[in-house]
Amino acid sequence: MFQKLLLAFDGSPDGREALAQAETLASACGATVHLLAIIDPTESMLIVEAMSYIPDNQRFVLQSVLDEGVRRLRRAGCTATSEIKYGKPAEQIILSAREMNANLIVVGHRDQGTLARWLNGSVGESILHQPPCSVLIAVKPEQPAINVTPIRQLKARGKG
Template sequence: MYQKILLAFDGSPDGREALVQAENLALACGATVHLLAIIDPSESMLIVEAMSFIPDNQRFVVQTVLDEGVKRLRRAGCTATSELKYGKPAEQIILSATDISADLIVVGHRDQGTLARWLNGSVGESILHQPPCSVLVAVKSEQGASNVTPIQQRKARGKG
């Protein structure tokens, strides 16, 4: 069914829910999961004396989150890779899905009110306007109890 899954991953609770759902699909289908994190320069840049730059610590934090996601998938038995890109999230997700010939894009669902969604936009909704493949928007269950264990807690348990 699916051979290549692109997971837009930011390490947030919504992103971790998407990670779990991508993991379950990958295990069921024998698919490779490609984790993608995007730093949006328009939201991340510091401007100092007419020079703009993205702080190194932000790159480090995002790369650490990606690495933890890949480790979790590999421990579960999945084949996983990761990539960090810069740009507008929806555009980068579509470009990456096209570049790797993804069969499925998985994104988390961030619960926002109507006004916040209008002001901030929705990456998932933007992707749906020109999807290169199927799209799964991972939503937490109705009961509110997530089936996701935070990455740090899972890592700590494995050491014991």
């Protein structure tokens, strides 16, 4: 079903959840995973003496994150590649998916408040307006509350 997955990956906790879900899916389908990191020049640019540039260390850090993701996928037996692009994230994800004829785009879900979403927009939401293929928005499973004792433990203690 899915043979070519495009994973938008930045190394964040949300991105790592997307990587884990892409790994599971790619392993099950025998799919190739292409990890894509995007540097948005409008957010990354430094202005120094009326000249703007993107710091080299940002590209280096992103490449290290991508390399780590590719190694993880390859250890799981998946075929994986990576790339860094510059531009608006949603546009670059859509363009890359079209270029590689992706069957599925995988992105992480970053929980933003209403104001942040309104100001910054949501990459996942933007992709859904003109998707070139199916889209998986990976959401971390909810963690159980720390102060809740599982029922099995209560019964073992004779309280149930």
